[in-house]
Amino acid sequence: MPPEADLLQRRNRAMGPAYRLFYRQAVHLVRGEGVWLYDVDGKKYLDCYNNVASVGHCHPHVVEALNRQASTLNTHTRYLHEHVVRYAERLASSLPGDLSVCMFVCTGTEANDLAFRIANTVSGNEGAIVMENAYHGNSAVVSKLSTGDYPASERPDYLVAVEPPNPYRGSYRYREPDLGARYATRVGEAINQLSERGHDPAMFLCDTIFDSNGALTAPSGYFCEVYKQVRAAGGLCVADEVQSGLCRLGDHMWGFEDFGVVPDIVTMGKPLGDGHPLAAVVTTPAIAEEFAYKFHYFNTFGGNPVSAAVGMAVLDVIEKENILQSVHEVGAFLGAGLKALAEKYELIGDVRGKGLFYGVEIVRDRATLEPGEAEARNLSEILRENGVLLSTTGPLNNVIKIRPPLVFSESNARMLLEKLEQALAA
Amino acid sequence: MPPEADLLQRRNRAMGPAYRLFYRQAVHLVRGEGVWLYDVDGKKYLDCYNNVASVGHCHPHVVEALNRQASTLNTHTRYLHEHVVRYAERLASSLPGDLSVCMFVCTGTEANDLAFRIANTVSGNEGAIVMENAYHGNSAVVSKLSTGDYPASERPDYLVAVEPPNPYRGSYRYREPDLGARYATRVGEAINQLSERGHDPAMFLCDTIFDSNGALTAPSGYFCEVYKQVRAAGGLCVADEVQSGLCRLGDHMWGFEDFGVVPDIVTMGKPLGDGHPLAAVVTTPAIAEEFAYKFHYFNTFGGNPVSAAVGMAVLDVIEKENILQSVHEVGAFLGAGLKALAEKYELIGDVRGKGLFYGVEIVRDRATLEPGEAEARNLSEILRENGVLLSTTGPLNNVIKIRPPLVFSESNARMLLEKLEQALAA
Numbered sequence: 050m051p052p053e054a055d056l057l058q059r060r061n062r063a064m065g066p067a068y069r070l071f072y073r074q075a076v077h078l079v080r081g082e083g084v085w086l087y088d089v090d091g092k093k094y095l096d097c098y099n100n101v102a103s104v105g106h107c108h109p110h111v112v113e114a115l116n117r118q119a120s121t122l123n124t125h126t127r128y129l130h131e132h133v134v135r136y137a138e139r140l141a142s143s144l145p146g147d148l149s150v151c152m153f154v155c156t157g158t159e160a161n162d163l164a165f166r167i168a169n170t171v172s173g174n175e176g177a178i179v180m181e182n183a184y185h186g187n188s189a190v191v192s193k194l195s196t197g198d199y200p201a202s203e204r205p206d207y208l209v210a211v212e213p214p215n216p217y218r219g220s221y222r223y224r225e226p227d228l229g230a231r232y233a234t235r236v237g238e239a240i241n242q243l244s245e246r247g248h249d250p251a252m253f254l255c256d257t258i259f260d261s262n263g264a265l266t267a268p269s270g271y272f273c274e275v276y277k278q279v280r281a282a283g284g285l286c287v288a289d290e291v292q293s294g295l296c297r298l299g300d301h302m303w304g305f306e307d308f309g310v311v312p313d314i315v316t317m318g319k320p321l322g323d324g325h326p327l328a329a330v331v332t333t334p335a336i337a338e339e340f341a342y343k344f345h346y347f348n349t350f351g352g353n354p355v356s357a358a359v360g361m362a363v364l365d366v367i368e369k370e371n372i373l374q375s376v377h378e379v380g381a382f383l384g385a386g387l388k389a390l391a392e393k394y395e396l397i398g399d400v401r402g403k404g405l406f407y408g409v410e411i412v413r414d415r416a417t418l419e420p421g422e423a424e425a426r427n428l429s430e431i432l433r434e435n436g437v438l439l440s441t442t443g444p445l446n447n448v449i450k451i452r453p454p455l456v457f458s459e460s461n462a463r464m465l466l467e468k469l470e471q472a473l474a475a
Numbered sequence: 476m477p478p479e480a481d482l483l484q485r486r487n488r489a490m491g492p493a494y495r496l497f498y499r500q501a502v503h504l505v506r507g508e509g510v511w512l513y514d515v516d517g518k519k520y521l522d523c524y525n526n527v528a529s530v531g532h533c534h535p536h537v538v539e540a541l542n543r544q545a546s547t548l549n550t551h552t553r554y555l556h557e558h559v560v561r562y563a564e565r566l567a568s569s570l571p572g573d574l575s576v577c578m579f580v581c582t583g584t585e586a587n588d589l590a591f592r593i594a595n596t597v598s599g600n601e602g603a604i605v606m607e608n609a610y611h612g613n614s615a616v617v618s619k620l621s622t623g624d625y626p627a628s629e630r631p632d633y634l635v636a637v638e639p640p641n642p643y644r645g646s647y648r649y650r651e652p653d654l655g656a657r658y659a660t661r662v663g664e665a666i667n668q669l670s671e672r673g674h675d676p677a678m679f680l681c682d683t684i685f686d687s688n689g690a691l692t693a694p695s696g697y698f699c700e701v702y703k704q705v706r707a708a709g710g711l712c713v714a715d716e717v718q719s720g721l722c723r724l725g726d727h728m729w730g731f732e733d734f735g736v737v738p739d740i741v742t743m744g745k746p747l748g749d750g751h752p753l754a755a756v757v758t759t760p761a762i763a764e765e766f767a768y769k770f771h772y773f774n775t776f777g778g779n780p781v782s783a784a785v786g787m788a789v790l791d792v793i794e795k796e797n798i799l800q801s802v803h804e805v806g807a808f809l810g811a812g813l814k815a816l817a818e819k820y821e822l823i824g825d826v827r828g829k830g831l832f833y834g835v836e837i838v839r840d841r842a843t844l845e846p847g848e849a850e851a852r853n854l855s856e857i858l859r860e861n862g863v864l865l866s867t868t869g870p871l872n873n874v875i876k877i878r879p880p881l882v883f884s885e886s887n888a889r890m891l892l893e894k895l896e897q898a899l900a901a
Contacts, residue, residue, distance in 0.1 A: 344624075
C-alpha cells in the first residue's frame with residue numbers, strides 16, 4: 050500500500066468517520082512559514098485560505114513568546130499573573146465604547162457558547178436570532194446556532210434564522226434602494242416569530258463577514274437598524290469576530306467597526322493566538338457584572354500565561370508590521386484584480402468582500418444565477434494542483450473563499466490572481 | 476498603591492468580577508518547574524494541587540516538543556498530518572476494549588459537551604444522569620451537567636442528579652454491607668424519575684474520582700451495577716477521566732479500569748497536554764460511525780499538529796519516567812501518611828482517595844460529622860504560608876484536596892505530610 054493511503058486508512062481507523070479532509074486527494078502538509086505551506090513531497094503552496102494562522106504560519110515572534118512562556122510557567126487564572134491582565138488590557142484598548150472586560154476561553158466555540166450564556170442571563174430571555182446557513186462552532190448549544198450544519202426542521206423553538214443580506218441572489222438585489230433597511234426587516238420578523246412562540250430575544254449573533262454565506266458585506270445601515278430592533282426587544286447584540294476581526298477587513302481592527310455599531314458582546318477565536326487555542330469574549334462592565342452576579346466562575350485555564358503571552362505576541366506583530374495598513378492595501382489590490390477577472394470571465398457571477406476576505410461566486414449562467422458548485426470545486430482542485438490553497442463556501446457551495454494569513458503581500462496577491470486566471474481559462 | 480493591589484485592581488477592571496482567585500491574599504506566580512512553583516518574591520511552593528500540569532510544570536521534553544512543532548507547522552485537521560494519527564493510535568492503545576476512535580477538542584468542557592452530543596445522537600434519548608455537586612465544565616450545556624454550580628431548582632427536566640457513593644456521610648456508611656449495590660440503586664431511581672418525565676437516559680456521566688464531591692472511591696460493584704442499569708435503559712456510560720486519568724489513581728492508566736468496567740465514551744482534558752489546551756473524546760468504532768452518520772464534522776483545530784506533538788510528549792514522559800509505578804508507590808506512602816495523621820488529629824474525619832488524589836475531610840466533631848469548612852480553609856491558608864499549595868473541595872467545602880503533578884516524589888510527599896501536621900498542630 051502506498052504510504053499516503055496507509056496514513057489515510059490509519060486516520061480513518063483512529064479518528065473515525067466524523068472527520069473530513071479537503072480536496073479529492075488530501076494535502077499532506079509538513080511545514081509552514083508565513084503564507085507558505087509545504088507538503089510531504091516538498092511541494093510549496095501559497096496559503097490563501099487559513100485565517101487561524103493570522104499573522105502567518107509559525108511567526109517567529111509568536112513561536113518565541115510561546116516557547117519562552119511555556120518554559121517558564123503555565124497555570125490557571127486562579128493564581129495571579131501579570132500576562133493575562135496585560136493582554137486583557139491590550140485587547141480592550143483595541144475596542145470601541147465600553148467594551149473593556151475580557152473573559153478568556155480556548156476556542157471560538159467556547160466564546161460563542163459563553164456569549165449565549167451571558168446573553169441569556171443578562172437579558173433574562175431565551176431566544177436567539179442568527180443567519181440562515183450560519184456557522185458559529187460546535188458545542189451542543191452552539192451547533193444549534195450553526196444553522197448551516199443541520200436541517201431547518203430540527204431547529205429548536207427558541208431559535209430563528211434570518212435571510213442574510215445577499216444582494217446578489219437574495220430577496221433584495223444590487224441597485225435596489227434601501228437594501229440595509231429592507232434586509233433588516235427580516236430581523237424584525239424574526240423577533241415577531243420568537244414572540245409568537247413565547248420567547249423574547251436574548252441575542253442577535255452574527256459573523257460580521259458572513260463567511261458561511263459566501264462572504265457578504267452588510268449593506269449600509271443594516272447593522273444599525275438590526276441592533277436597534279434587537280435592543281428594543283430586550284436582546285443583546287453579539288458580533289462574532291472570529292472571521293472578520295484582527296484587521297481582516299482592512300479598515301479597522303474589528304469588522305463591526307466598518308458599520309458604525311458597537312456590539313454588547315464581541316467573540317474572538319483562534320486567530321488571536323495565530324493557531325494557539327486562545328479565544329475571548331469581550332463585553333461591557335455592566336454586562337460582566339450582571340453575569341457574575343449569577344455565575345461566580347467560568348473557566349480555569351482560558352487566559353493561562355502561555356496563551357496570554359501568545360496573544361500579546363500576535364498583537365505585537367499586528368502593530369510592528371503595520372498589518373492593518375498592509376491588509377488595506379493588499380486587499381484593495383486583490384479586490385480590484387478579482388473584479389477585473391469577473392469582467393473577463395462569465396463564470397464569475399459576483400465578487401464580494403474586502404480586506405483579506407473575498408468570496409468569488411461561480412455561476413453557470415449570469416442571468417439565471419445557476420450555481421456552479423462543481424465548477425467552483427474544480428477551480429479549487431486546479432489551483433491546488435498549481436500550488437494555491439483555498440476552498441469553497443456558501444449555502445450553494447459555489448463561492449470560492451479567499452482568506453489568507455494577514456501577512457499576505459501584493460506579490461502573493463498577484464500570484465493568486467495569475468493562478469486563478471489560468472484556472473478560469475482552463 | 477502597592478504593586479500587588481494595583482495588579483489586582485487592573486485585573487478586576489480588565490477581566491471583570493466573574494473570575495475568582497485562590498486564597499485570601501492571591502498567590503502571584505512567575506515560574507514553575509516540576510512540582511515547584513515560585514512567586515514574584517522568589518518564594519517557593521510545593522504544588523500539591525495542580526493536575527493539569529500532569530507531568531510537572533514546564534517539563535522540558537513537553538516544552539521542546541511544543542516549541543519544535545510550533546516552529547514547523549500548526550494547522551487544522553482538514554489537511555493530512557502524521558502526528559494526530561499517531562497520537563490517536565497511542566491514546567487508543569492505552570485504552571481497553573473497543574475504545575479506539577479518538578476525536579480531539581481543546582478542553583474538557585468541549586470533550587464532555589461532545590460526549591453528550593454523541594450520546595444524544597446514538598441513543599436517541601435526551602436524559603442525563605450525573606452526580607449531585609458534579610463538575611464537568613462550563614459550556615451552556617455542560618454547565619447544566621455541573622450540578623454543583625447552580626441551584627437544584629434550575630435543573631433542566633432532562634437531568635437527574637444522584638447521590639454520590641460517599642460512605643463517610645452518605646445514606647449508606649462504611650461497614651454497611653453491599654455499599655456498591657445500594658448506592659447503585661440511586662441510579663435506578665434516577666432512570667425511573669427520567670421516565671416519569673418522559674425521558675430515557677442518553678448517558679450516565681461520572682468523574683471516576685468524584686473530585687467535586689471530595690474525592691470518593693466508588694465502592695466495589697458500584698460502577699458495574701450502574702453501567703448495567705444505564706445500558707438496560709438505552710443509555711451510554713461516559714467516564715469523565717479529566718481528573719482520574721493518565722495514571723492519576725496509580726493502578727492503571729485510566730481511573731475506570733480500577734472498577735472492571737469499560738465505558739462507551741471516555742472524556743479527557745488538559746492534563747493530556749501538561750497544560751496545553753488539548754482534550755479528547757474516545758469511543759468505539761460503532762458509536763463513532765453512528766454519530767458520523769448524522770454529523771459530518773465537528774472540530775477543525777482540535778488535534779492540530781502542535782497539540783498532538785504535545786500530547787505525544789506527555790505520553791513519552793509517562794512511559795520513560797515510569798509514572799504509573801511512581802504514582803502507585805508515592806501514592807501508597809502518602810495515603811498511609813495521611814491515615815496516620817487521621818489517627819492522631821481529631822480534626823480529620825476521613826481520608827479518601829488513592830494514587831495521587833486524596834481528599835482529607837475536616838470535621839469539628841467526629842460523632843456528628845459537623846463539617847469544618849473554616850478549619851479546612853484555614854489549614855489551606857497556613858499551608859500556603861508554609862510553602863505548600865492545595866485547596867478545598869466537596870459539597871460542604873471541608874475537604875482538603877491533594878492532587879499534585881504526577882511527578883510528585885516520596886520526598887515531596889514527606890514534606891507535604893510534615894507541613895500538614897504542623898498546620899494541624901497549630
